[in-house]
Amino acid sequence: MKKRSIVLLLAVMFVLVGALAGCGTSGDNGDGDxxxxxxxxxxxxxxxxxxxxxxxxxxxxxxxxxxxxxxxxxxxxxxxxxxxxxxxxxxxxxxxxxxxxxxxxxxxxxxxxxxPLGIYPGQTASLEDIQDGDKVAVPNDTTNEARALLLLQEAGLIELDPNAGLEATIRNIISNPKNLDIVELEAAQISRALPDVNIGVINGNYAIQAGLNAGEDALMAEDKESLAAQxxxxxxxxxxxxxxxxxxxxxxxxxxxxxxxxxxxxxxxxxxxxx
Structure with missing residues (x-):
């Protein structure tokens, strides 16, 4: 290969390398990248x-x-x-x-x-109308299930073992006077499951995504001034x-x-x- 051709080839290679480097966005090199x-x-x-x-x-x-x-x-x-x-x-x-x-x-x-986590109506329009054996949907991941159960306890529907804390599951329910059928579902599915249950406890982001607002649509929700907010x-x-x-x-x-x-x-x- 002639010397001139080699020089031209090297020049093209440097241009290509420079162009590829210019496509990267991994850091600011001081030149506006x-x-x-x-x-x-x-x-x-x-x-x-x-x-x-x-x-x-x-x-x-x-x-x-x-x-x-x-x-x-x-x-x-x-x-x-x-x-x-x-x-x-x-x-x-x-x-x-x-x-x-x-x-x-x-x-x-x-x-x-x-x-705020909220309790939302499904087949039942109010907490006062909850009947014996009604279905309640809660998230199935550990911390959000505990949070949902604590909210149901605050609503007077169940009582939890006080030692369970944020690891509470349905196995830690020590009193369920209405014999509620508590159904554990993936958090993202609960809003879609509302027609099939009496009430559902829904995470805030999934409630918003479903067009629900804890301040307006929930039968009960966590207080923004509560310990839960922190x-x-x-x-x-x-x-x-x-x-x-x-x-x-x-x-x-x-x-x-x-x-x-x-x-x-x-x-x-x-x-x-x-x-």
Whole structure:
């Protein structure tokens, strides 16, 4: 091969390498490139909140990529497997239980909001009309089932072993005067199951997704001023030890006055800021 041809070939190779490098978004090199932040989230309200802060992050050199999930398991597995930088769908008790049961090392880093759990009518329109043997749907994951059962206890329908705490399941019910048939379902399925049960206890995000509002439609809901609001605040979760600076930028955006106003105006009490 002639010397001139070799020089031309090398020149083309350098151009191609440079073009491929320019396609990457893994970091800010000081020349205006953006850092990509990939967050897994359930659609409502988490993905909506992240969409709201996209322009705020872009101004700081961070391009936010949102990956939507419809369950409570895959977002944590994807994060642990480094397919995501962070996720946004859960509260700390659920995260701690997940870490323990799946040998993952994930940490909550940003408190964002609280979604009141509510008891919603299915075939029965009020708590006073609940009859012997009626069906009640509750989430089947550990912490949210306990939370649902505690709400049913507050409504006077059941009594739990006081030692069960946030690990309570139907096996910890010590009094069930109406012999309620408590059906454990995946949290995402309960809103769709309402026509088949008398009442259902639904997580805030799935209630919103189904067009329900804890402040307007629930027969009873957790109080936004209660201990539950602090315990079950929804959080941004990352891999333990990941201290990249972009998470501080994300925290500033999510805990801003703009986001507070967005939550209060859009969700009208169904999503409550905790910052």
């Amino acid at each position: 953006t850092t990509t932040l990939r967050i897994g989230a359930t659609p409502v309200p988490h993905s909506e909140i992240l969409e709201f802060i996209k322009p705020m992050l872009l101004e700081e050199g961070i391009e936010l990529e949102i990956v939507e999930f419809t369950d409570y398991v895959q977002p944590n597995m994807a994060l642990a497997n480094e397919e995501l930088d962070a996720n946004f769908f859960q509260h700390v008790p659920y995260l701690e239980d997940f870490n323990q049961n799946n040998d993952t090392a994930l940490s909550a880093v940003i408190l964002v909001h609280f979604e 315990t079950f605040a929804n959080v941004i979760v990352i891999r333990t030890g990941d201290d990249r600076e972009m998470f501080e930028t994300l925290k500033t955006a999510l805990q801003s006055d703009e986001v507070r106003n967005f939550l209060e105006e859009k969700y009208e009490g169904a999503v409550v800021p905790v910052f």
